[in-house]
Amino acid sequence: MADERRSLAKRIELAATPEQVWQAVSTPDGLSLWFVPHENAGGEIEGDFGGGNSQAGQTLELEPGRRVVFGAPGPDGVPPMTFEFLVEGRAGTTELRLIQNGFFGDDWETEFDGFGRGWDMFLHNLAEYFRHFPGLPVTNVVATAFTARPGGEVWTDLTTRLGADPALSLDDQVRLTPDGLDPIEGVVDLRGDRLLGIRTENGFYRFMSDDIHHMVNTSQYFYGVTVDRATRTAAWQTWIDGLAGV
Structure with missing residues (x-):
């Protein structure tokens, strides 16, 4: 089994019903709303992380409406990593807990920091979805490239x-002008070390x-509007590849 000592836990309170949160963490359409695009693939759930990188897993344990565990069995049949979501209703809100058990490599402390940072961003997406775009369907655009260049x-x-002004802070109004792509207008709703999030009229x-x-990566979410996903994904992948030196 995944080493229980090597686990990461997150907790967030959401302005949504338990049923809404359950849908968001237990189905491909729900996971796509705030995480990366997911779809059913031959009995598995496959996530698209951009740049041709995907990860498939299975539902390993299920308590409908309350708890679900995802993972991909390894060569010995035991999943090296699992993701557990627990949903619990509160007075007018819902608490979501995430527990990740297991890591990919030997330097698990470094991975812990990286996964933790990523989960903070994605869970923020979920909270902001319920706050600003509840009930709307999503079109995802994600582009990722790996690079030998220093991250800074x-x-x-x-x-x-x-x-983008390097001094941008939370709640600043911005108009970004990526070369060869449509401008991005909105408000800064995420800001951290090598992290920038913009909320627009229609998404993130x-x-x-x-x-x-x-x-280097961009994840984009468009709610309730028509977006040519394939064309936009290809354009942003080219842009990201240029940064990575691909």
């Missing part, structure tokens, strides 16, 4: 090419780079 250098190039833009996974 990549991030400086990313913000420069976006036309997320940008991130790091030295842990040696990657």
Whole structure:
């Protein structure tokens, strides 16, 4: 079994019903609302992390409406990593707990930091979805590239090419102008070390780079509007590849 000592736990209170939260963590359509695009693939649930990178898993344990565990069995039939979601109703809100057990490599403490940072962003997406776009369907655009360039250098190039002021803070109004792509207008709703999130009238833009996974990424969510996903994904993948030096 996954080493219980190597676990990561997150907890968030959401302005939604337990039924809404359950839908968001237990189905491909629900996971796509705030995480990465998911779909059913041959009896498994497959997530698209961009740049041709995908990960498939199975529902390992299920208590409908309350608890679900996802994982992909390894060569010995035991999943090296599992993701558990627990849903519990409160007075007018719902508490969601996430527990990740197991990590990919030997340097699990570094992975712990990287996964924790990623989960914080995605769970923020879920909270903001219920706050601003409840009930609306999503179209996802995700682009990812791996790079040998230092993360700080990549991030400086990313913000420069976006036309983003390095001093941007939470709640600042912005208009970003990525080369060759449509402008992005909205408010900064996420800001951290090599992390920038913009909430627009119709969704979210997320940008991130790091030295842990040696990657640069954008995840974008468009709610209740028509978006040409394939064309937009290809355009942003080209843009991200340019940053990575691919």
